[in-house]
Amino acid sequence: MPSLREDLVSGWPTLDRRDDERLARSLARSGEHVLSGPPPGDATAPFQAAGTFQAADTDALARLVDAYAARLFDYCHALLRDQEQAARALHAALLAAYAHAGRLSDPASFRAWLYALARNECLRRLRDPRRPAERREAAEVEDVFLDDAERTRRLATRRLVHAALGDLRGPERESLDLLLRHGLEASEVGAVLDLPPARADELIRQARHRLDEALAVAVIARTGRDDCPEVAAITGSAVGEAPLPPAAVRRLSRHIEACPVCRERRSRTVSTTRLLQVLPIALMPADLRPAVLSAASDPARFDRLPAAADRAEPFDEDGWPVSLDGSGSGDGEDEARRQPPRFWPALAAAAAVLLIVGVGFLLMPGSSGGTNANGTPHPSGSSEADPSDTPDSSSGPSETPSPTRSGSPSPTVSSTSPPPRSPSPAHRSPRPVVSHSTPPPEPSHTVPAGRLAVSPGSCALSAQKTECPVTVVAIGGPVTWSVGAASPLSASGGGTLHAGGTGHATITLTACDASGSGTVSFTPGGSVSVSWTCQ
Template identity: 50%
Template sequence: MSAWPSLDRSDDLRLAQGMAAGELDALAQLVDRYAARLYDYCHALLRDQRSAASALHDAFIAAYAHTGQLSEQDRFRSWLYALARNECLRRLQDPDRPTERYEAPEVDDVFMDAEDRASRQETRQLVHSALSGLRGREREALDLLLRHGLIAPEIGGALGIGDQEAADLIAEAQRRLDDGLAAAMIALSGRDDCPSVAALVDDGQWPLTPPTARKLIRHIESCPTCMNRRNRRVSTGRLLQVLPVALLPADVRPAILATAGAPAPADKVQRIALAAEPFDEWGWPISKEQRPQPEGRRASGPPRLLPAVVAAAVVILIVAGAFMWLPGDGPDKRTGAQTPPQTSSAPDDPSQTPSDTPTSPSESPTPSDTPTTETPTPTPTPTPTPTRTPRPSKTPSPSTKPPHRGALSVGGCGMGLHEDTCSISVRAVGGSVTWAVIGTSGGVRAGGAGRLNAGASTTVTASRPDSCDGGTSGTVRFSSGAAASVTWVCAEPSPDDPGKPQQILRHPMAE
């Protein structure tokens, strides 16, 4: 069950501003705030703990590099989910992705006894039956709504669709979930009241398969007896609390901060930042579902029509298939951090992945206590966020030329007596620039990365060492080859000997 608290969007705005300024502390706070949620979301898409951790890592590094481009910082939360989703889609598209998947252990509730766990498992099977009739994107939307606490415009941003389309998707998903839950409840308790129900579920298979769930839903609509029972509403939000949440690996946070902070290898930061591109004019990542595939060698055989459309459709099928695995993968699957992970085979061909329509019985495995992240829980009371008019299509025009790459101009800075930090100016000249701090000298501490459009500028905060033993100057090196000089004053002349400096304590009041 998710224990995530409701988050204040004003804090998101504060962190977005800090990220845009290249503050490593803002990134650390953002990781503490969102890593568990976003890892759970990535795991729902990828169904592999290592791939999910890799996608999460790159999403945070990309956010650290590109937050300065985001013109709608009040929508920072949705933007983070869009970045994480794109990282997952990029991995799903990778033809070399591993065929073996190791699912993450579940966040456990240590206060539950054996009886509670058995009851929870029964309820999970009920919810699995209710979800089996939903399409993959509907499940994804409900996951973002009910468990992650996003509202319709934020879900639209995360999925790369307009606000109204997102609202329509959510409404349809909720309606279908209500229908599916009613069918599952009637399958459990309505066989004696209606012979047709008994005939439809006579095979005794539980949870319900998608075809059986659809048949029951159609039957209920035309059966007065079942319709009367169907009108006895059950809170889907409360029921969905029982579904599992993937456990965030302990090494993810330090790995993210190690990559973002100096002295991270420049090529690694730049590679991650560039892989997240392109972004639209508002600073939103172009969805992998909307990007035309790059030109390459064509396979022999008849020409294929609309390759970009086909490629996008394949990605949609993959994502839909990933969310069709909720909420478990079989009663024999071992779980928990103490047990060795069990593998499951991923489809070799994306075209064989379950489609965005309800799957066949073989594609709807029996649930267990295995972790899954498509599991919705009650919606936290959201703080309203402003809506925006739909952005134009994020699909770049084929004739659009890449922006001209410019040069990075940096300016040094100095710290006066009793000052601990100063700001290095960073500016793009003659075109857009992707930059990163790759190292320092003289005990200076600094970090940051990002992308600047032509003429745009930002600052990097440099901190001096605690001791003056190593001198009073240092440098900050950037990936472009530029270096900024940093100086500081840490002593003042003695009244008795103006030519001889005295050591000044960093914190005079400490004595």
């Protein structure tokens, strides 16, 4: 029986791998009878001959439905975004699993095998030209223990996660969903997506890096305004109200790289795993379970079982369903890499929404926020960086998002040689230990010159409001600063700041004869655009 402990991400019951294997073997024994089918022209014959054995068949299928139907429906719904289509796909996949479980050579891979069957059924429907254009999404599983405040916060957090996930490529979104919400291992994710283990590992690392980066930048946009006025100057009034423009997100990310104050904040990251907890879980229709069971036990509906079994063909020599993505050419992946990167728009949208949510998902410095690409937890105190976490050149800045966005997966093309079908732990060579044959050089005692960050970047004055306070911060080293202005403006302030030190200036409208605008300049760098309105 499945464990009663709930999965930390999805809330589904945690399934023991040994239960998976027992269920696979039970279904395999059932399949020996199911695959034989009824004699031609006699739909009732197998039921008359089976006797008590037929009840055992139905029991195995019922245990499969009870263990996996809810989570598989959520997965199908994520791909199809339609309740009826997802229910039909899952109905067919469960019947196919019932019929073909005996073909699976390794029962240990049963979980990934189920998801591969369900995915093929979804892809088949996505490619069907008769697929209805109208979508009706399923209701979500409600958490009755949430109060109004928690529910509001959860909805805001969902907007954050959807904004960040929405600009990842289809395979990236799907890999994170399978890994973090559905609890598959990285090797199993690769098997479901028809990818070799190394490529699946790379896909997962890249997807997690992009999400983690988006969320970390969003946290700095929300919490770094007081400590670093340049953050406020970059984000401006858009914070908390609308997504930052991609150019602003690009500036903010560059600023973080150069700013020691913000870099320190960046070491506190956001838990991708915990954020994914708030994504809605699609509610499986109540009539799906009896419909699946009756298709395998009701003589009047027996034709549905062999139809589903036939549609799931072909299978390879290991009993694995041949992926509908499996052209083996690699063109799909090359095309995906040629598409305009969507990283920066994702950061922009995520940064805006997190400002509404707050910082409830912050972790301690060095924490990766959950599991690594293999699904194992990272030590919370580790700060060791994996070189593979660095994004490739395809992740570079892009001011323009791709013109099409879809919640359905982008087909992931397999390699020319079929990947191994039995999920197994990924084998990595140990990280090299760097040793120094000579003592490291003494650190330089030269103090680098800093630069001045000025905030806000603009002020609006009037006859009623004649003063504008300005905050300056020394970034990267000590700074000696001053400020100057031309009539009808004046400015006061100046001095020397240590690295990270804060100073203040005041811009004053000394006369208001006519409306106008001007610029107040700071030395060694920075300016404030000032406008004034006179009645």
